[in-house]
Amino acid sequence: MSAAGMRPPAVDRVLAWPLVQQLVADHGRTLVLDAVRAGLQHWREGLLGDDQALVHWLQQHLHRLLAPSMRPLLNLTGTVLHTNLGRAPLPPEAVAAMNAVALGASNLEFDLATGQRGDRDEHVEQWICRLTGAEAATVVNNNAAAVLLVLNALANRREVVVSRGELIEIGGSFRLPDIMARAGCKLREVGATNRTHPRDYSEAIGPRTALLLKAHTSNYRIEGFSTALDESQLAGIAREHSVPLAVDLGSGSLIDLQALGLPAEPVVAQVLAQGVDVVTFSGDKLLGGPQAGIIAGRADLIARIRKSPLKRALRCDKMTLAALEAVLRLYADPDTLVQRVPTLRLLTRTAEAINQTCQSLLPAVQRWAGDGFVVDVCAVSSQIGSGSLPLDVLPSAALRLRSASGNRRERSRALRQLAERLRRLPQPVIGRIADDSLLLDCRCLEQPQVLLSALESAA
Numbered sequence: 001m002s003a004a005g006m007r008p009p010a011v012d013r014v015l016a017w018p019l020v021q022q023l024v025a026d027h028g029r030t031l032v033l034d035a036v037r038a039g040l041q042h043w044r045e046g047l048l049g050d051d052q053a054l055v056h057w058l059q060q061h062l063h064r065l066l067a068p069s070m071r072p073l074l075n076l077t078g079t080v081l082h083t084n085l086g087r088a089p090l091p092p093e094a095v096a097a098m099n100a101v102a103l104g105a106s107n108l109e110f111d112l113a114t115g116q117r118g119d120r121d122e123h124v125e126q127w128i129c130r131l132t133g134a135e136a137a138t139v140v141n142n143n144a145a146a147v148l149l150v151l152n153a154l155a156n157r158r159e160v161v162v163s164r165g166e167l168i169e170i171g172g173s174f175r176l177p178d179i180m181a182r183a184g185c186k187l188r189e190v191g192a193t194n195r196t197h198p199r200d201y202s203e204a205i206g207p208r209t210a211l212l213l214k215a216h217t218s219n220y221r222i223e224g225f226s227t228a229l230d231e232s233q234l235a236g237i238a239r240e241h242s243v244p245l246a247v248d249l250g251s252g253s254l255i256d257l258q259a260l261g262l263p264a265e266p267v268v269a270q271v272l273a274q275g276v277d278v279v280t281f282s283g284d285k286l287l288g289g290p291q292a293g294i295i296a297g298r299a300d301l302i303a304r305i306r307k308s309p310l311k312r313a314l315r316c317d318k319m320t321l322a323a324l325e326a327v328l329r330l331y332a333d334p335d336t337l338v339q340r341v342p343t344l345r346l347l348t349r350t351a352e353a354i355n356q357t358c359q360s361l362l363p364a365v366q367r368w369a370g371d372g373f374v375v376d377v378c379a380v381s382s383q384i385g386s387g388s389l390p391l392d393v394l395p396s397a398a399l400r401l402r403s404a405s406g407n408r409r410e411r412s413r414a415l416r417q418l419a420e421r422l423r424r425l426p427q428p429v430i431g432r433i434a435d436d437s438l439l440l441d442c443r444c445l446e447q448p449q450v451l452l453s454a455l456e457s458a459a
Contacts (some may be wrong), residue, residue: 002225007024008043009051011036016450035061055353071426074451078396079443080346081251083384085430087284087291089239089342094323095291101322108318121306123321129327131254132268132279132294138306139283140314140323144174146280146293146382151183151211152277153299153308154244158210163196165228170250174224176215185210186332195227198237205241212238214247216266235275244277244301248262251385252281252294254331258340263384263392268296277301285385288343289327346444347384347394355379355397357442361451365399365440372414374402382443398431399440411436427454 014020014036015029024032039057042048048057073085081087101108111118121138128137140146151160160180167189169175180187188209189202192206201212214234229237231247236247253265265286268297271279278301283292295305305311316324330340338344366375378400381393401418403411415438422429429451431440445451 006050008040008054010038011383014054016050017055020058023058023062027066027315030172031062031065032058035065049305057400064334069229073430074452074454075444076398076429076431076440076442076444077381077384078398078439079385080343080444083385087385088288089346090290090323090344091288091327093330093340094326097322097326098319101318104371104427106318106322108321118313121319124325124328127325127331128294128296131328131331132296133272134279134302135299135392136302137294137296138311139316139321140293140295140311141316141320141367143250143252143282143286143290143293144179144281145314146295147176148183149305149308149310149314150187150246150278150280150295151180152310153305154246155210156184158185159206159208160185160210160211160213161188161201161204162213163191163228163276164189165191165193165196165214166217168215168217176301184220196229197227198233201229201234201237202241205237205243209241209243214244214245216248216250216324219293224265230274231271231276232274236276238277239275244273244298246278246280246297247271249279249281251285252279253286255337257286258436260344262347262394272297273449278305283324283327286343287327287405288341290323292316292320292324309398346446349396349443349446351379351395351397354442357445357448358397358399360448361399361442364452364455365401368391368458369401369418373405373418374404376400378439380439394443396441396443398442401438401440402436421458424458425454426457429454 011033015024015033020036035058039048039054039061042057043054048054056343075082075085075086088132107118109118110119115133124139125137128134128139132337140149158254162176167176177187186208188204190196190204211233214229214231231245235245240330249266249268249271251265252268254268256267258264268281269280273368278295278297280293280295281287283289283294295302327341330337336349355377362375362377364375369375376399378398380398382398384392384394384397401415403414405411405414415433418438419433427450429440431438441447
């Protein structure tokens with residue numbers, strides 16, 4: 001072994017060390033060789049001084065390199081359907097279904113009855129139609145893709161009539177006018193920002209009109225002196241002029257959320273029952289499933305959508321379809337639905353139950369935070385989703401961590417450092433900083449022991 005301060009050993013000599021040989025056995029020669037070369041360069045730069053330090057660096061470097069980039073974490077932000085944190089948590093049935101088809105071959109596009117090629121939509125279409133009343137359905141990789149596909153398949157090189165008050169923009173630079181342009185459609189906007197009347201639509205429909213489109217404005221509200229047409233009014237105008245009506249529901253719900261004590265959201269079956277021809281909605285928001293964009297409606301229009309060349313580019317893989325089918329099956333039993341779909345279960349947790357979770361964790365969180373912080377429990381408002389009903393909130397409770405410093409700048413720095421400590425835990429914990437406090441909203445924490453284990457792992 002080389003002594004401290006000496007020149008670094010040769011690469012071949014390092015590779016022959018027993019501990020490095022074990023790294024080769026565990027991770028392969030290629031990765032270890034690259035790591036050894038990088039480690040020796042650190043030695044030449046004075047960052048490493050002896051053989052022991054080099055071996056330790058190699059072990060740590062390979063551990064960091066091979067650690068999964070995507071990791072499970074605790075969502076204590078207060079936003080249940082958090083876009084950046086993966087949105088809807090899946091039920092065990094969906095995870096099991098994904099595992100079953102991931103491990104080998106499956107009948108993804110194979111008809112077991114006839115022995116001929118099948119259609120991957122068949123695995124979910126019957127359930128979507130059963131739950132929504134649609135004649136047919138198809139699925140793509142998210143709702144933005146669903147809107148793009150509908151516009152391209154039904155209105156390419158023709159006009160689409162939309163109310164000016166519904167030209168929405170959502171996260172990730174999804175602007176409806178831009179999507180229309182990419183789909184090959186010409187936007188015909190009607191009405192004013194706050195008011196659109198039936199005559200606005202009727203007067204805009206002409207020989208080049210291919211589609212009427214209504215977009216659900218879930219991420220903003222126009223209040224006061226405003227008027228907008230509902231689906232039944234638009235459906236009447238569409239039928240009168242023999243033009244299809246498509247409605248983008250965004251989140252989309254298969255059940256009446258008000259019956260669960262939650263804010264109202266359009267129910268897909270009710271929207272279709274009002275005469276809408278095609279609806280699009282997400283699978284990974286209020287439905288509680290995997291990321292997917294669901295298109296349901298008239299059989300002839302769905303057939304046209306399926307024939308679009310874009311459909312193949314936007315289709316879902318076998319694991320997404322397996323998970324979606326499993327979640328849709330849970331909707332067949334309304335009596336057990338809320339408890340079996342994690343999204344619905346989390347959204348319906350009572351503030352009292354969440355407060356009890358916070359109280360049980362209070363002593364441990366105070367010990368972990370240390371004497372420089374004061375920890376208590378406070379009432380807060382949870383958000384249903386960053387892209388799903390972001391304006392609607394639910395009463396909740398949070399662990400509130402505040403710095404004991406009397407200096408405002410020092411308090412701010414202490415809270416940022418505390419949030420970083422939580423993110424660096426083996427199972428990262430994500431809260432939110434607000435009102436000169438770090439808040440850990442426990443709505444999405446059904447098992448307090450998970451947070452206790454995460455904090456203890458850092459002790």
